[in-house]
Amino acid sequence: MDLLHALTTFTRIVETGSFSAVARESNIGHSAVTRLIGQLESHFGVRLFHRTTRRLSLTQDGQDLLGLARHMIEVADEITATMSRQQGKPTGLVRVAMPVGATRLLVPRLREFLEYHPGLSVEVLVSDRVENLIEARIDLALRVGAVNDASLVTRNIGTFGRVAVAAPSYLERHGAPATPADLINHSCILPDLGPESGHWTFDGPDGRVRVAVSGALIANSTEVIRHAALAGYGIALLTELQVVDDIRLRRLQRVLPEYPIERYQVSIVYPSRRHLALRTRAVIDFLVEQFRTIESRLAEERVLGEISAAWLV
Structure with missing residues (x-):
């Protein structure tokens, strides 16, 4: 049994509240997930879940293991991030959530960024809803307006109208x-x-x-x-x-151009971690650079009295 994989599966079941959801996101059968948790329970000699037809909850042993499992996963991520930094090249997958409206400007610009980082992959998750980053396994997200979640690191990257x-x-x-x-x-x-x-x-x-x-x-x-x-x-x-x-x-x-509408803040948010993976930091730096360029050019267009996008074509 791959202990780290089993612990990751265990934490995802807790976060999603469902064996079936984890099976779907992992592209494996429900029985394989059940078997893996059974192996984990046998390995530690404890029962991790109370399972009924309607409800899934943690036993006391499961609650004790959850904190330790999350710590072990975080340490493993830190090791990966440290080794990537030593190599100086971001690698792996970064899952980014963004509003629908942002994709029209950012997705075309991703091509050059990904060509520059051939070991990096970006999965764009499009939604105008505010997602729970941890439950959805999202590395970072673009948010419009105020961010009221103290568990997230927030970086303001621009103000738009x-x-x-x-x-x-x-x-x-x-x-x-x-x-x-x-x-x-x-x-x-x-x-x-x-x-x-x-x-x-x-x-x-x-x-x-x-x-x-x-x-x-x-x-x-x-x-x-x-x-x-x-x-x-x-x-x-x-x-x-x-x-x-x-x-x-x-x-x-x-x-009604003579009647301005309240401007709004765009921010990058991500779960708080002591060491941010190099791949995630690379995508954050890319987004910051793109939004600064966009904001600067839009400001120039406002001074000229009309919005023009010739620079986007």
Whole structure:
């Protein structure tokens, strides 16, 4: 029995709460996972789980082993990271979670980075939801807005804006709003944010304005909202990062440009560890560099009075 592998499987069962989930993510059969845990129990002469048809819980011995197993896995990771640093080359797989809107700019830039690091692989996990990094085995994630999880290391990498946009076809049919209050007469494409979905906030000459908006389409994906805007469904609030290309190519037009929208922070977050693997650090450095370049160029475009993305093509 590979003890480290067995302990890793054991911790994943605890984190996911399921033998079946670990079997699926490992691409092995449920019976193989059960057999491995049986071998681990025999090795230590203890029972690790209370198992019923509805519930899986740790025995006291299982709870004692969990802390030791996590420590052993962390030490093994530190050994791997140390040896990689000595070789000076990042190797292995890095799992990165990011919002849908970020992929349009970052994924094309990954090619050159991965060519420079041939021993490195990056798995991009796309979701606008906030994932539990430890349970999902995610090495690092891009987060938009405030990060309130004290268990994560947070590195702020840029501040970006949102813009109100609509397709030319929609504006030809319905005209453009002159003030935020005019949005009451327009169809807006709403994010699925619960009660806040129906309100947008703008900064105007007389201060902050919060207006009620409505529309026939609600989506839990910013990329779906973007496609709906392109199709002429109505007015959408999207990030500069998402629509910079569409505005340059005149597929979308700015709406209410005199009324800025609250800016937001983009951060990299990752689980706290004393020694960060070289492969993870390399990806973090890549993301920091890319976002600094993007933020600097967008700032130049704002000074010029329009957003252009010729530099992205």
